[in-house]
Amino acid sequence: MIAIASDHGGFRLKAEVLKYLKDKGYEVKDFGTCDEQSVDYPEYGLAVAEAVKSGDCERGIVICGTGLGISIAANKVPGIRAAVCTDSFMARMSREHNNANVLALGERIVGAGLALEIVDVWLKTEFQGGRHESRVDKISEIEKKYSK
Secondary structure: OEEEEEOHHHHHHHHHHHHHHHHOOOOEEEOOOOOOOOOOHHHHHHHHHHHHHHOOOOEEEEEEOOOHHHHHHHOOOOOOOEEEOOOHHHHHHHHHOOOOOEEEEEOOOOOHHHHHHHHHHHHHOOOOOOHHHHHHHHHHHHHHHHOO
16 A cells, blocks of 8 residues: 655646556545645654654655655654655665655656656665665664654
């Protein structure tokens, strides 16, 4: 299951990504928003992050105008590694090297065609582990240090 959410600035791109995922046969849980009325992106980033953290969803996708604000909000949840990706190389590296479990996109930054390519690469790429595992573990240690 993939969790997805956006604020008003990412609503149209979220609709494109949601349709694409469903057409590809993915199970998706939509956490909103449901229109282009102004909303606060932290609420939507948090909803996806909590769904991934709890295990209800395997991965998440968050979308706002730039991908930045909503990714910052999602990254406040321990265990979440949200990566803003603006091309397929970043998407692949975020998975292979960083084990990103949330993808962040910016509607004002990438068009729908590129966004769907990024989503496709991100979902199909697995974490390489190995030397990258210890680095991801160090990120977890930083989270533990500051969550006390």
